Amino acid sequence: MSTTQAIVSTDAVMQRAKTENLISPRFYTTDYAAMDRLDVSSLRAEWDAMLAEYEGDNNHDHFKRDEAFASEVKALPPGLHQEFLDFLITSITSEFSGCVLYNEIRKKVDNPDIKQLMTYLTRDESRHANFINYSLRDYDLAVDLQALKASKAYTYFKPKYIFYATYLSEKIGYARYITIYRQLERHPELRFHPIFRWFERWCNDEFRHGESFALIMRANPQLLRGGNVLWIRFFLLAVYATMFVRDHTRPVLHRAMGLEPDEFDYRVFDITTEISKQVFPVSLDTDSPAFRRGLASLVEARIAFDAGAARGGLGGRLQQAGAALKGAWHFAKLYLHPVKKHALPAQIRVAPVW
C-alpha cells in the first residue's frame, strides 16, 4: 500500500481519494479558449461516425446491478479487502477526474463538435464513477464526489498535454479492464467481486473515449511532430511507469485474480502500445531487459520512499530524499532509452478486439 492508514471509515476513504503524490490520480484544468478553437473538420466523416456511436449509447442499460450482484459480495481476507478498497477509490477518483474535466470543457466551449463530445464523455464517466461508488457503499463507505471536486488540487495542463495524457489513460484503462475481464472469464472461480462482470462492456466506453482524442490529434497533426514527440515520449513513460509502480505496490489484488503484477502490466503495455500506433509515431520498448530493469528500480525506489515515510524523523526524511533522487535518476534513464518509431496509418480508427 502506498499509504499506511487502513481504510476503515469514510474519512479515510476521502483522505485516500484526496492524496496527492506522483502516482495518485490527478484533477486537471486547461485552456478552455484553446479547446474552443479546435478544428476537427479535416476528419469530418470519422468524427460524425464516432459521435453517432455515442448517440446510440449502447451501454445505457449497463450500469445497473443485476439480482445476483448482492449475493456475490463476500467478506475478503484483510489484505485483499484493503487493496480492493484502494483499487475502488483510485478507480472512482480517475473516473471522476475525467468527468469533472470533460464537464468543465463542455460548459466553457461553444464549438459544437467539442461541446457535443464532452457531453457524451461526461455522461459516461459519471455513470462509471457512480457505479463504483455503489460497491464502496456495500462496505458502508463512499467517496463524496462533490466534496472531492471542491477539495482536490487541480493541475493546469495545456490542451495538448490533456490530449496525450487522457488519450493514454483511456486506452490503458481499456487494456486493464479487458485483461482482467478475460482472465476472470477463463477463471470464474477467481472472480472475488461481481463488479468485474461489468468490465467487458465498460471498457468499450473507455476505448471509444480514447478514439475521440485520437481523432482530435490526427486532425491536428502538428501535435504529433517535431518537439512534441519528446512530450509524447514523456507522457507514455509517465503513464506506463505510474501504473507499474501502483500495481506493484498492491500485488495482493492481482494475485487474487491469478495475475502476477509483472505479467499483467506487460500484457497491458502490449495492448496499449499496439493501439497507440494509431496516433503516436513512437512507442516504448517495454520488452527490452534494460527498460524492464529500470521499471523494477522505480518500484524499489517507491518502496524505500514509503518505508522512509513510515519510519519518520530525520532518518526517515533522509531515506525519502535518497529514494526520490534514485527514482528521478531511473525515470530519466528510462526516458532516454531508445524508442520504436512508426509511420501513422491511413486508417485511424481501431476496433476493440482484445
Ligand SMILES: [Fe+2]
Ligand atoms: Fe470511465
Ligand SMILES: [Fe+2]
Ligand atoms: Fe473514459
